[in-house]
Amino acid sequence: MKTSQRGQVDPFIVMDVMEAARKAEAAGRRIIHMEVGQPATPAPKGARQALARTLEQPLGYTVALGLPALRQGIAALYQRWYGVDLDPARVVVTPGSSGAFILAFSALFDAGDRVALGEPGYPSYRQILRAMSLEPVGIPTRIEDRYQPRPEDLPGDVQGLILASPGNPSGTVLRREELAALTTRAAALGVSVISDEIYHGLDYGAGFHSALEVTDDVVVINSFSKYFSMTGWRIGWMVVPEPMIRTVERIAQNMFICPPHASQVAALAALDCVDEAEANLAVYAANRQMLLERLPQIGFDRIAPPEGAFYIYADVSELTDDSLSFAAEILEKAGVAVTPGLDFDPRRGARTLRFSYAGASADIAEGLDRLAAFMAAR
């Protein structure tokens, strides 16, 4: 049997870093992980307790759009976070935000359609699009724009646009008026907008705005993975315009049947675990402060303002034009795993690195010490 053209998606480059880190650890070295994009903390205690209480019941298929109580709880979050009054009928619970992208792309685009996205950006957008016979169209963004696209950057010949705020790897946030300008421009061009808001809640003062604050004609995607610390649970959601609900429901019934039932039970309880989520946030905030103070001293001073998420994206073009070997060298010599920018920006990522600060503060502090020693010796 031969494989398809569309199945030929790019590998994750960070996987090679992680494999090299694993090997070093297997050989007895201690590695500081600043490459992984996930919290080290478990799901909130209340979420795990709610699941433990439910384990006696048969957790069969749920309805495709998710447990009604969970959809209501998510809708209530829009009131809490943004003051937006959201009809729970527009909330679709999905197997991670990853599942939401599959649903959104199926519901919005036909084979051959072109979808614009900012570079640097989350690599899987590009690969999921390819695997679904869609064409990713990169928009190179500028550090002075906080690596976010301008309305006038939007090509006239695309059917879709993916926005991400806070972005991965940049951590930068779109302001309310920027969201309005971008979605207005897209609407004028007849371009469907998908707004990835999965790092909402992880905010260090700049605030965060949902695209739903400026328009209803948008697909908003979010997840329990990051703020609620539930990556492995594969549970996320999307908010769709009212006329799209039935289409998305039918696709979800067939493609997924339903999101994982146990994860839905846990997620519903997680919505109330605000204290624990905020405690995790306080750790990221402290880590971020350390990085912001020390990275520039160490020699990584060309960074996008890390307004949200748990990443810092650094332009290292004065140090290397091969981020892959540079990351390998940092791992080898300093024992710190970082992500080469090529995963996020196929064009310019050979000159950038991403540092994740989702780990424990003691680890981040040690990582910084090691980076300082490495750069001083270079």
Place this chain on the structure above:
Amino acid sequence: MKTSQRGQVDPFIVMDVMEAARKAEAAGRRIIHMEVGQPATPAPKGARQALARTLEQPLGYTVALGLPALRQGIAALYQRWYGVDLDPARVVVTPGSSGAFILAFSALFDAGDRVALGEPGYPSYRQILRAMSLEPVGIPTRIEDRYQPRPEDLPGDVQGLILASPGNPSGTVLRREELAALTTRAAALGVSVISDEIYHGLDYGAGFHSALEVTDDVVVINSFSKYFSMTGWRIGWMVVPEPMIRTVERIAQNMFICPPHASQVAALAALDCVDEAEANLAVYAANRQMLLERLPQIGFDRIAPPEGAFYIYADVSELTDDSLSFAAEILEKAGVAVTPGLDFDPRRGARTLRFSYAGASADIAEGLDRLAAFMAAR
């Protein structure tokens, strides 16, 4: 925003039945459910206990192909069930067999490719194919062939073929030599074969054979949903030919990141819960025996031999040419929910019904009494 062409998949007709049943129940009526295709039992106790013990740990993203121990455990099942020696590297853990179909279709087919499947068959094959810009090509099968395709039925102009044994809705099983003949014919035509084996283990004497017993050049799809009674956990697997592993791994990394971690932990333990799975099977076997005795007496005598799964598919063409209204009438008058065949066979399903016997035996017995009274009064 406008929705895509490929997003216009058909609704599940059984959903209307389920909604009508729900309304009747809300109005105080007791309905017997012979429409749902899932066990009423929870996941095996050992599976739930294993998860409960793991809940303190952070259940983060796993590697995309699944926990190595789970892949090994699944490979061992091929030794146990079929005497096949399977390299665990070829096992891919997926978010339900539904997720496996998405991965397999992405890895094997390009937009516009045509994929053959037997009619009647599981409706979602058709809809997932459509949502991925692929064209389902129905092969009408015959009751005298136990509703399974013949090798000579395979069209010359398709790129793929989906086999299902035991089939849904038919419950019929492909013999080893039939699997060999079908896969040989497909190979001769250059057609990629996907073998859906998700009802394996649910067997009432006819036995069951994996396509892996006759060829390695096949994608085999299976799931913890049915035999292991874990539908809502969304955990399944596929076995791919060695040269496809890397391609599938990359697609899985991007489309799903990983299967639900908690469900992987539970599934690993479920593999050892043979007693509980066999106890569930004994209930289905008793239910099946009841149906086989009484359905013909009641007037449903044109049925495919229900060799596996937990379904009986009946040709009711002597009773109706509108299975949808007939099912509605049975629900209304007898208070028994059954599935109209149109979901499974868009061409001939107006003259067929599916009875599911996954429920409790007392319910099935009462359902049969009610059906008998309904048919006698008709």
